[in-house]
Amino acid sequence: MLMINLFALTFLLLKAIRSFLLTFTPSNYNSNWFVLASSQRLCNSLSCSKALHFYLRRIDKCLIFSLGFHLTIQVLLGSLPLVLIVFALFTAILLLLACIDWFYLLLPNSIVLILLALGLLTSTYLFGFNLIDLLARSAGCYGIFWLTQAIYYLLRHRVGLGQGDIKLLAALASWYDIHQLCIVVLSASLAALPFCIYQYRYLNSLHAIIVPYGTFLSLSGICCSYIFHQDIFSSTFGN
Template identity: 35%
Template sequence: MALDAWWGPVLGGVLGLLFGSFLNVVIYRLPKMMERQWAAERAALAWDTPNHGEAPPAAAQEVFNLMTPRSRCPSCGHAVRWYENVPILSYLFLRGRCSACKTRISIRYPLVEAVTGAVFFFCLQRWGISAAGMAWCGFCAALIALTCIDWDTTLLPDDITLPLLWAGLLASAMQWIAVPLYASVVGAAAGYLSLWLVYWGFKCATGKEGMGYGDFKLFAALGAWFGWQALVPIILLSSVIGAVIGIVLKLLSALREGGYIPFGPFLAGAGFTALVFGPQAILDAVLQFVGL
């Protein structure tokens, strides 16, 4: 590649680092925002008042969203200064510790930034600065956020999965991605219904819930982005990897209470693999792995 052709991917990588910093905020705050909303809804439902059904007074709470308040140390409340929030470099400069209380900062913060920068670089290197390149960057960012949130909380927020689904259909309709609209729509429907049927089959057979509704929506979104033909390779790869990691965690006695692991990260990992290598390569690799 000529030197002047590298500036686009490099610029994308830098923007990815910055966007990765924002994804760290989303990963940390979005589940807490959801919990606050649920708590407010429960309080409203439980409100018992003689005031003829008047709504309960709103609880006085600090404004908490993706923009407010400023980022701060969860241990001591130290407000993060701008120069302490430079992707990767600030973590290295601070030696992975809060500048005020010296509490260790999770290595995941710079890792999320680095991975986001890498996938943005990859997308713009493959598709250039184009609608397709921007679309796939957004796709990757959503999967990174969903992976971390689901691993931490076993939640796949509708605020991310549903826009990801509609974005895939829109990208197909606008011909930003090489998936015909028919294949995208059928992929979304089949992705949702297939896991929905598995969920209810498992629940009827065992009385337990084997997965959450967020998994249906994420698989539907992957069907929208890759088409219905990619669903079998994606679910096979995610299932095989999930089973292997589950066995390893069980052997290490590292499973969570209840003995479960979230499925969303493995679906997202299969989505990344499909993006890089293509669904057919996934299918061939899985069949070779299981000896077929």
């Protein structure tokens, strides 16, 4: 039953990611994009009649509602551990950020703030960390990386780390301790290195290289989360 619930949860999250990606544009991500994606008002290019399209949308909404209701009942019955839902949301948010940064070189503040809020709640109520310590760690992480970027800009007169990347690092600091966050950053940097070498091979200029570092940072965060919390998943699936 647990695997069925996980498949249902994965299906809902993938549909949510698809909805956000289809409605995202750099021009409207600060205005009506979040509401538009949440309401599922998508422009479908399928070559079918308006009547058929209307019924397909109704069936889709009924399916989403049914699966959401089913998962809610399973959580209340204890058949779907809350920690799995939390990590599934964490993975979905980072996948969404990875895709947006890869295509648009943007990390929307709204999604980063959701990741930060979810990390603060999770680390406080599920892992027992102190909220003040978490806020101080996130703020300190933001300050350190912002200062690093400022010094780099003064020395090289170019942006080395975007503001979105700095905010994402601050949000990830609510999920990881300092040592774990260092591993996440190191893994993301090592993963981005072949991408930089590939671009340099054709551009022959380091100044022309543009790296969607948020993509590599998000993917690194996903992989490291399942490594650092392997004991949680082992105990959950073992039961």
